[in-house]
Amino acid sequence: xxxxxxxxxxxxxxxxxxxxxxxxxxxxxxxxxxxxxxxxxxxxxxxxxxxxxxxxxxxxxxxxxxxxxxxxxxxxxxxxxxxxxxxxxxxxxxxxxxxxxxxxxxxxxxxxxxxxxxxxxxxxxxxxxxxxxxxxxxxxxx
Amino acid sequence: xxxxxxxxxxxxxxxxxxxxxxxxxxxxxxxxxxxxxxxxxxxxxxxxxxxxxxxxxxxxxxxxxxx
Numbered sequence: 001x002x003x004x005x006x007x008x009x010x011x012x013x014x015x016x017x018x019x020x021x022x023x024x025x026x027x028x029x030x031x032x033x034x035x036x037x038x039x040x041x042x043x044x045x046x047x048x049x050x051x052x053x054x055x056x057x058x059x060x061x062x063x064x065x066x067x068x069x070x071x072x073x074x075x076x077x078x079x080x081x082x083x084x085x086x087x088x089x090x091x092x093x094x095x096x097x098x099x100x101x102x103x104x105x106x107x108x109x110x111x112x113x114x115x116x117x118x119x120x121x122x123x124x125x126x127x128x129x130x131x132x133x134x135x136x137x138x139x140x141x142x
Numbered sequence: 143x144x145x146x147x148x149x150x151x152x153x154x155x156x157x158x159x160x161x162x163x164x165x166x167x168x169x170x171x172x173x174x175x176x177x178x179x180x181x182x183x184x185x186x187x188x189x190x191x192x193x194x195x196x197x198x199x200x201x202x203x204x205x206x207x208x209x
Contacts, residue, residue, distance in 0.1 A: 074162075079183050080171040 006056040013049030016041045093131070100124055144203040148176040150194055165189050 020041030027034055062069040075081055104124065107117055151161055151172075158176075162169040167186065174180035175190075182190065191198045 074166050075168050077166070078168040078171055079186060080174060080180055081168060 003056055003059050006052045006059065008052070010049050010052030010056060013045045013047070013052055016045030016048060018045075020045060097124075097128070143181045144178055144205065145175060145201055146203070147172070147190065147201060150196070150201060151176075154194070161193070164193055 020038045023030075023034070023038035023041065027038075030038075062072060100120075101124070104117065104120055107120070151158070158169050158172045162172045165172075165186070171180065171182075175182060187198050187202060191201055194201065
């Protein structure tokens with residue numbers, strides 16, 4: 001069932017790619033959203049195709065090798081691997097905060113339009129707020 | 143935290159891979175435990191002790207100065 005779902009995702013990716021290429025060829029003088037929509041379709045299609053096919057192949061490989069499936073399950077559930085993954089994610093998040101705020105400051109100094117800066121600030125604050133929310137939620141659960 | 147895992151494992155003639163499979167952890171975790179680079183969760187410590195039919199204190203050595 002899940003394998004079928006992955007194949008469907010891959011197939012919808014191919015359809016999106018084809019639609020994207022068709023739109024590029026069919027519309028000679030694109031206006032407004034049609035300037036970017038075909039490329040968006042191709043990008044999204046490639047992502048869906050890669051993800052769907054990758055998952056399908058990996059599930060097929062796991063199915064034919066139960067030993068490999070068990071090893072993958074052990075590696076995924078291994079407490080040290082989980083800890084390493086969480087530590088790496090935390091480091092990445094810390095770095096993202098620095099990089100993102102530096103980027104915001106640069107954009108502000110460059111005099112970029114408020115329509116760009118304000119959504120970026122909102123996104124930044126949302127991510128920080130989300131992190132604080134989960135910290136209090138996790139603290140309550142222990 | 144220091145431990146006697148390597149010593150006990152070798153005494154029993156068990157390979158790292160075999161111990162890892164029995165405890166359902168990666169071989170790297172066993173390696174890190176034996177090199178004192180990683181302190182296990184209390185659950186894993188209990189699983190290790192149960193596997194060797196010992197107590198946690200027989201395998202893991204608590205040192206006050208670590209705190």
